[in-house]
Amino acid sequence: MAKLNVNGKVHEVQAEADTPLLWVIREHIGLTGTKFGCGIAQCGACSVHLNGKVVRSCVIPLMAVKEGDKITTIEGLSTDATHAVQKAWKQIDVPQCGYCQSGQIMAAVALLAKTPKPTNAQIDASMTNICRCGTYQRIRAAIHTAAGNSVAAAEVMANEHTVVI
Amino acid sequence: MNDMTKPALPLLESVARRDFLLTSGVVGGGLALGMYLPELALAADSVSGGAEINAWVVIRPDESCVIRIARSEMGQGTLTGLAQLVAEELDCDWKNVKTEHINPGQNFSRKRVWGDMSTGGSRGIRTSQDYVRRAGAAARMMLLQAAADQWKVPVGELSVDKGVIKHAASSQSTTYGAVAEAASKLTPPDEKALKLRDPRQWKIAGKPVKRLDTDDKLDGSKKFAVDMVLPGMLCAAIHQCPVFGGKLVSFDESKIASLPGKPKALRVDESTVAVVADTWWRAKKALDALPVVWDEGPNAKVSQADIIAHLTEGLGAKEVYVNINEGDVTKALSQAHKKVEASYTSPFIPHVCMEPMNATVRLSDGKAEAWVGTQNAEGSMATLSQTSGIPLANCEVYKMDLGGGFGRRGGTQDFVKQATLIAKQLPPGTPVKLLWSREEDLSHDFYRPIARAKLTAGLDAKGHMTALNIRVSGQSINAWVNPAAVKDGEDERQLQGFWKAPGDAQLGYSPANLRSEYAMRNTHVPVGPWRGVNTNQNGYFLECFMEEAAHAAGKDSVEFRRALLQEHPKHLAILNAAADKAGWGKPLPAGRHRGVAQFMGYGSYSAAVAEVSVSAKGEVKVHRMVLATNCGHAVSVEQISTQVQGGVSMGLSVLLAQSSVAKGRIQETNFNKLPITRMVNMPHVETVIAPTFDFWGGVGEPTICVVVPSVLNAIFAATGKPVRSLPLSNGLKLV
Structure with a gap:
């Protein structure tokens, strides 16, 4: 029996010690916003925060999580999707299918915690999650928006579409 | 066509759906696996209600307008676009619009009142637009009639705006919500006789509106099929023979008997083994530990080089299917001032x-149910019925939004079939969720077919193209899906985009002498439609070749194309639109080069200009892309530009990686070996939407076919060396 602090609540979990945190979160705790994408820490769909740092939960075994560790999933980021990053995602209308977006949002929150006003190069370097729908341009704009950098956001969205009739 | 007497069905609140929402949907994680709360489930019923004006429109007393959506939503925004079309004719307040999905069992039981549900071929909007707009218009008429009846005034004296009905003469007003119940009892008008609004006057459709399906994608509350939890549900992991066509010989279940989760190994079909356990992770662990003996069969010897050699033989074969043969290509080539020839390879x-293949199936009491993300819900239900032996009338498929589709979740319902075959081997009533690992997904896809092409052109002394011969040699999707349907290699689909017929995927160029040929060369690798299907390969073949021909002619890339597009003004106009927006011919920052391409597919005209730099180390950076589309009618301009961006991302992936064959199997089985476009690779994308309002074209697919060649042509401009194979090689790398 392991004790896990997820989103501020302690869960007692009966899972094998080598069970990846992703599957503990999804199958034992029942929070399904964190997604399975590859199982080898490549795509980032499973991104959660471990003590405030973004990690890919599909490769972190349960035994590597200490009792005092604090895990935050997309469900615990805010109440009513009011985190600045979630609001920016809504404003820019980022998601297409939405499957990777929990992970993208968690990665963006971690980036902004470390780098409150990232450059495009810093976004490129830290936002390595895969979005197969190709929402990258809008993710970039939403990160600038969440950072309060409206000039950079406008540059990204410049000429996004022009209707010629 | 509509059943006006029935009250609104609580479509999403069927018992099975409630199970799911309430067991897996509770936020906070307090629930253990599969906990069931029947009393809450009953309460959920009262959430629905309202009056069904017709099959597509339900209006509730609180003024919300529920628009039913029969097509699948996989990120492409069809849900929002279809709702815009209905709302446009309905004249409701866009703020009050809600949507709900139709399930195929509901469609079946109401004699397909919602029409075709399949979602592929970029058809979601263009082949639904007429009847959904008519449904919206009919509903508006009935709502107005109900108000007129109530006030005893002629309906022609009423006006409506945003769901508020007014009678100016008597200063009366009411709302859709207030008259909906009465309207639902009226005889519907003849929808075919209705006059629809001129699209140039649209107020909701054609306008930039936010998607209707964003909120639950921001907080983890959206449920994909992979998130299904049902009472007593088991989870299954599968392993298919790594070599296509190989067979499962045996497995030793005793080796996993002591593992946690009560794992049970099952033969799914002749090439597939599954392990079922109480959680997916335990099923996967036990599957990894299960000793399995395969008979890999004769395909285990096949290499990529074998397949390429097979296709290369087709480039020179004498017996081929000839689709177009105009003028005398052979003679014109022999008399040409200059001959240009090049061969290309597409892997x-x-x-x-991103959501790996999955399906949840429950078979109980002569009833079959599936929860699945599917592009073809009726196909899913047919598969469920055929595999379970339970008649369609006793089947239901609960449609979930897809975590990506791209053609994979359409015609081939392998995941539904497998889940059903597993469920058949479990105690009746036991739901089972089958989920593939990424390794299964990448090694058992229905791949975009491999193809080669050889193009030959003749140029006259002025550099004008007088003859063009297009030879494609490659694998046929139709032959994989239904071999009997392809006679003597005559598969026109493989020449998509090179067709003479207007309207769908017409070749824009009109050289005086033109021949198109296809040599069918099939392999043992399963193939299927991949977003854009054959326009991808054919657009790359033709437009990279056009660049080489323009280069040989000493002509500007755009001018060279313009000269050959004179007979097809829409192709020409969209090329010009992209070139103008991109500033074709204007100076670029040092080190940047442009490439251009145009092509037609899915009824839409597309063109692209890419700005690329190539470093001394061969690092290819795509800085900016301008893409122009004429899709006839632009229903959802926000979704058009985001679909175009998606096409750019997906197109660039093809420059990064392929699925290659060794020992009969696919080598790239996870993202460490199969790089996918990421943020760093994404250029600034600008979309020009230029609808001409005289046809209805598709949006989701017809972009990739110009993305790849425009980028490759820019690389050619930068390096002086044409790119003739994918992914990038010979020292070039997308960064």
């Missing part, structure tokens, strides 16, 4: 839906 490409 197998996987779909890579």
Whole structure:
């Protein structure tokens, strides 16, 4: 029996010690916003925060999580999707299918915690999650928006579409 | 066509759906696996209600307008676009619009009142637009009639705006919500006789509106099929023979008997073994530990080089299917001032839906149910019925939004079939969720077919193209899906985009002498439609070749194309639109080069200009892309530009990686070996939407076919060396 602090609540979990945190979160705790994408820490769909740092939960075994560790999933980021990053995602209308977006949002929150006003190069370097729908341009704009950098956001969205009739 | 007497069905609140929402949907994680709360489930019923004006429109007393959506939503925004079309004719307040999905069992039981549900071929909007707009208009008429009846005034004296009905003469007003119940009892008008609004006057459709399906994608509350939890549900992991066509010989279940989760190994079909356990992770662990003996069969010897050699033989074969043969290509080539010839290769490409393949199936009491993300819900239900032996009338498929589709979740319902075969081997009533690992997904796809092409052109002394011969040699999707349907290699679909017929995928160029040929060369690798299908390969073949021909002619890339597009003004106009927006011919920052391409597919005209730099180390950076589309009618301009961006991302992936064959199997089985476009690779994308309002074209697919060649042509401009194979090689790398 392991004790896990997820989103501020302690869960007692009966899972094998080598069970990846992703599957503990999804199958034992029942929070399904964190997604399975590859199982080898490549795509980032499973991104959660471990003590405030973004990690890919599909490769972190349960035994590597200490009792005092604090895990935050997309469900615990805010109440009513009011985190600045979630609001920016809504404003820019980022998601297409939405499957990777929990992970993208968690990665963006971690980036902004470390780098409150990232450059495009810093976004490129830290936002390595895969979005197969190709929402990258809008993710970039939403990160600038969440950072309060409206000039950079406008540059990204410049000429996004022009209707010629 | 509509049943006006029935009250609104609580479509999403069927018992099975409630199970799911309430067991897996509770936020906070307090629930253990599969906990069931029947009393809450009953309460959920009262959430619905309202009056069904017709099959597509339900209006509730609180003024919300529920628009039913029969097509699948996989990120492409069809849900929002279809709702815009209905709302446009309905004249409701866009703020009050809600949507709900139709399930195929509901469609079946109401004699397909919602029409075709399949979602592929970029058809979601263009082949639904007429009847959904008519439904919206009919509903508006009935709502107005109900108000007129109530006030005893002629309906012609009423006006409506945003769901508020007014009678100016008597200063009366009411709302859709207030008259909906009465309207639902009226005889519907003849929808075919209705006059629809001029699209140039649209107020909701054609306008930039936010998607209707964003909120639950921001907080983890959206449920994909992979998130299904049902009472007593088991989870299954599968392993298919790594070599296509190989067989499962045996497995030793005793080796996993002591593992946690009560794992049970099952033969799914002749090439597939599954392990079922109480959680998916335990099923996967036990599957990995299960000793399995395969008979890999004769295909285990096949290499990529074998397949390429097979296709290369087709480039020179005498017996081929000739689709177009105008003028005398052979003679014109022999008399040409200059002859240009080049061969190209396009590899197998996987779909890579971020949500791996999955389906949940429950068979009980002569009833079959499936919960699945599907592009073809009726196909899913047919598969469920055929595999379970339970008649369609006793089947239901609960449609979930897809975590990516791209053609993978359409015609081939392998995941539904497998889940059903597993469920048949479990105690009746036991739900089972089958989930593929990424390794299964990438090694058992229905890949974009491999193809080669040889193009030959003749140029006259002025550099004008007088003859063009297009020879494609490659694998046929139709032959994989239904071999009997392809006679003597005559598969026109493989020449998509090179067709003479207007309207769908017409070749824009009109050289005086033109021949198109297809040599069918099939392999043992499963193939299927991949977003854009054959327009991808054919657009790359033709437009990279046009660049080489323009280069040989000493002509500007755009001018060279313009000269050959004179007979097809829409192709020409969209090329010009992209070139103008991109500033074709204007100076670029040092080190940047442009490439251009145009092509037609899915009823839409597309063109692209890419700005690229190539470093001394061969690092290819795509800085900016301008893409122009004439899709006839632009229903959802926000979704058009985001679909175009998606096409750019997906197109660039093809420059990064392929699925290649060794020992009969696919080598790239996870993202460490199959790089996918990421943020760093994404250029600034600008979309020009230029609808001409005289046809209805598709949006989701017809972009990739110009993305790849425009980028490759820019690389050619930068390096002086044409790119003739994918992914990038010979020292070039997309960064």
